Amino acid sequence: MTIKEQETQLIDDFADLGDEMLQYEYLLNLSCGLDILAEGERNEANQVEGCQSGVWMELSKENGRLHMRAYSDSLIVRGILAMIGLLLENRRPGEIANHRFRFLQETFLKDQLSAERSGGIRSVLDKILRFCK
Numbered sequence: 001m002t003i004k005e006q007e008t009q010l011i012d013d014f015a016d017l018g019d020e021m022l023q024y025e026y027l028l029n030l031s032c033g034l035d036i037l038a039e040g041e042r043n044e045a046n047q048v049e050g051c052q053s054g055v056w057m058e059l060s061k062e063n064g065r066l067h068m069r070a071y072s073d074s075l076i077v078r079g080i081l082a083m084i085g086l087l088l089e090n091r092r093p094g095e096i097a098n099h100r101f102r103f104l105q106e107t108f109l110k111d112q113l114s115a116e117r118s119g120g121i122r123s124v125l126d127k128i129l130r131f132c133k
Contacts, residue, residue: 011107014107028076034078050119051077053073081124084128
């Protein structure tokens with residue numbers, strides 16, 4: 001499945017839930033699957049600038065494929081990080097670099113995130129895209 005196909009499936013999953021509280025619950029459940037950075041790894045080198053809440057992320061390539069570990073002190077952001085990880089984990093950098101993310105604009109998140117928080121998620125995505133290029 002391509003990133004686009006998987007992202008479309010996630011967007012559809014959110015839409016099928018309908019109720020905003022169920023969508024939040026789904027997002028929080030996704031956060032349980034996030035490969036977490038340990039407390040000692042949440043340092044300045046791994047911090048993502050421009051985020052309203054604390055966000056730390058470590059990117060690496062293993063066998064030519066992306067591996068992402070992250071953490072946020074915000075549960076909602078942690079869920080979004082998990083969604084990003086779900087879409088990108090074990091993908092080739094070229095595939096990631098050519099993808100344009102839609103989930104923020106096409107889910108309930110577009111109306112729920114503050115401009116600062118949306119900007120922070122864009123900083124996360126920009127950091128990933130820079131790493132992949």
